[in-house]
Amino acid sequence: MLGSGWLFLFGVLAAAGLLFTMVFFIIMFSDLECDYINPIDLCNKLNTFVLPEMGFHAFLTLCFLLSGQWTALFLNLPLVAFNVQKIMNKNHMYDATEIFRTLGGHKKECFIKLGFYLVSFFYYLYRMIVALISESE
Amino acid sequence: MEDPSQQLPPGWIAQWDETHQRHLFIDQNTGQSQWEPPALPGAGAPAPGPAAGGHTKRRQYAAGQTQAYYGESGVVHPPAPGDMAGNAVGGSSFFTPAGGDQPPAQPSGFYNPTAMGQGPGVFSAGGFVAPAQPSAYQQQQPQVGALTDQFSQMGLQPGYGQKQFALHTVNLVGAFLDPRELVGPPPEIRLPPGACVSQEVTANADYTYQRCTMNAIPTTNSLLGKAKLPFGLILTPHRSLKEGDAAVQVVTDQVIARCRRCRTYINPYVTFIDGGARWKCCMCNVSNEVPQMFDWDQATNTPGDRWKRAELNHGVVDFVAPTEYMVRPPQAPVYVFLLDVSQHGVASGMLATATRTILESLDRLPNTDNRTKVAIIGFDTALHFFCVPSGSTESTLLVVSDLDDVFLPKPTDLLINLTEARAGLETLLGRLSDMFVDTHSVGSALGPALQAGFKLISSLGGKLIVCTSTLPTLGTGALKAREDPKVFGTSKESSLLQAADAFYKTFAIECSRSQVSVDMFLFSAQYQDVATLSCLPHYTAGNTFFYPAFNAARSEDAIKFAHEFGEILASPICLEAVIRVRASRGLRMSSFHGNFFVRSTDLLSLPAVPLDQSYAIEVQIEENITSPFVVFQTAVLHTTSDGERRIRVVTSAYPTTSNISEVYASADQVAIATLLANKAVERSISSKLEDARDALSNKMVDILTTYKNTMTSSGGGASAALSIADNMKFLPLLTLGLLKHVGIRQSTQIPSDLRAYAQALLTTLPSQLLIPYLHPTFYGLHNMPPECGTIGEQGVIMPPPLPLTSERLERHGLYLIEDGQTMFLWVGRDAVPQLIMDVFELPAYEQLRTGKATLPLLENVFSQRVNAVINKTREMRRGPYWPHLYIVKEDGEAAMRLWALSMLVQDRGAENLPSYPQFLTSLKERVNGSSYT
């Protein structure tokens, strides 16, 4: 299992990146609540990150699928399905006209995703270490 | 003051006894029952049934309320001393159900078959009971006092030294609801003594500017949660003034005192401290310096009197703003007309009517200092720009057919000064519709036209006024005919009410940023996607008007559009406006409904504030309120159409209470219904129509259950009565009206354009228009009292409105049903030829045609009175709308008949909609059921 160490290293880095994206989103939302940013700029800013975030996560999941990491795959599949469903319903983008009404929901979603990426981060880290140890033996 | 005639002492209920045909009164505390109404000094017959009720109630109608209602509609019936006996006068009066226990042939009307032979003399007959009785009003005084006494004896805590709200409980089951009570003012706001620095009654803003769902605010969030009433503010800061309305006071000396911490404007509810040198803010308690100019009159250079200043005496006041309040110099009004010149627009006569109306309205457009600018752009498959050089009478037409990258063909002379280019503009408008009379182009580049108009005025701001007859099909913002009748009535229906294309939201945001407001006038006979197109007015604070299947060949259509369009053009507009609502500590504005863009958590941005548009704001109690009263202050910073920067400040104060009965006794049912309508529309778009309806009926069950458990002695047990406070007794009926409304109701038939337009109206109409829209007005014309339709002291005297049930339709009758947007003239199948002759100038009922009509004004008294009533209906509520008149025959076209009957909301509707008694029964079952658990 030479590749799995590298794969999980990639996973760790990806999860860290996604983690920071979520932290960024949450900071932006609280800026909006404090009137540091107006809803139009906020939505323009965040919307540039929405699809890359989803795509990156989907790519990571694809890597797990190709390398046959079933546990990691099943961990990530629900989120992929959730994202796909949002895109299908065309409500994945932030809407400046509705942002104040939906802000609570957006924040909740971001916090849940934050928690998920955090868990994933430690899980990938653990799997990476396990892989490295088994490799060195 | 509320009408107490239906009131019973606490713990008493009235039950209708079928066998004895009278009320049985039961004291629920002791179980004792009696036929006589329980003793209340001076009380009339309590809780009368539907049949006997009319007279008793009307006899005791509070004079104040009558005044308030007829102040609008102008009916003041002379007091008739002989009518004191109430019930004794004519069993044939209007409030007796005609179809039920009485034969229709009874001589109740002026035009019934038996009365025929008597000729016009019958006009003076009839059983009419005067609704207002000064003497009865006098009688009520001791009664209310006694009630209040009783309440204080019962140990209800006195508030903060102010007068108590007396809670009157009524039983909704079998209760008679007089439609006139709906138009009265909300419960009085009883502030503690000393709350206000002014003695003026105007110190609190009039409810037509700002009203709260409760006129006594709960001190804690848990009390609010317990009462289940929605907490919100209904605003109409820019309302029209009719003759007799007090003009808004203006502070012209540019001395604007504001709190240094929370930026509240000084108002009658601040307190002066330190011998008057400082003032304490009523919102955040910070002390601020009083400007020296408060005691100095700049105009005369003499000492002034601060107590005479308008901002300390008036709840509604306009400040002339100094330059700090300007981002740029005040802009002139700018109007860009985007006119559909495609074949649809030309063939329907829309273009001709629109250009003629603009031409006729040129003098009425706000243009005090000759700065107003105008542009006209036509669009079909290309864009047609009209270039009018100033001073010339000629105009040139420039056609741009590149729709992908919209550009302006000429940098100047497209947007022209109204005064300078008047001659050219008049010539252009005069022949514009002829220029396109032979057009064959089918298609609509609305999106590119909007972009072009935006380009033209984005640096100035102003109004884009769109008149379009078709679905946009070309370029950006092209839409598809997505309507699918199969999803009507299903959970997918709300997707048809959402915007189909993101362009209409992003463009709206761009417009809002550049201070451009969009008005939409829509005319299509086919699907036009009103839901998507109305997004632009929604987020840019404009108006949407919809004329389905418009055809100017019908004079009624042309008159309606010309009137409404003309009113919009002539109305003074507020430009570049922002609205912020501030409230006392502990209160927070949590969500906003209406036509605007929410720019930050508490700032609403409106490129233009239209006249008579209403906004609803939900309020949250964040921390416990300790002060004896709270203040809400709405500030609208705007530029008037005269080019002056102004701030309109609307301040109203409400007492607080820790007593749930006061919360109920002070609830404003009209404001609650307005807020519920706004929330229901939002829910139906963001979620499902079904959810919106469920939320409405659940809310009603919650309120009634809590009321029963806390305010009546039956507590948690089952009860035959359905109790609610007298001042909220219309709430279930209004909710039913909303549940049955085109915008909300369960149906598999309603085209989504009609739904979307109804929803747009539900969220923008001010209360005086919204209430009839939910609860139409219903008059009997054939038997109206002789003075109705004639000019009284306050204009045309209106007939007394009837309850909204078809039981009141007599077969020989003539009725008017109207909801402020549409009027139906209902003709009974046995209407006598004389009536048909007098009103329609036709020999017989058979010759009468169903449909849109203009009533002829004939040389007979009855025709003139009917016309007077119809004209009064059109103008009595402030607003731009001109309702169509439809003639409906009792045995005529089914669709038209059902439409008219759907306005009688107390009846069972089509598609299994419940009648009002059925609705009450289901509410009662749920109230009793939920209290067992």
Ligand SMILES: [Zn+2]
């Ligand atoms: Zn303050």
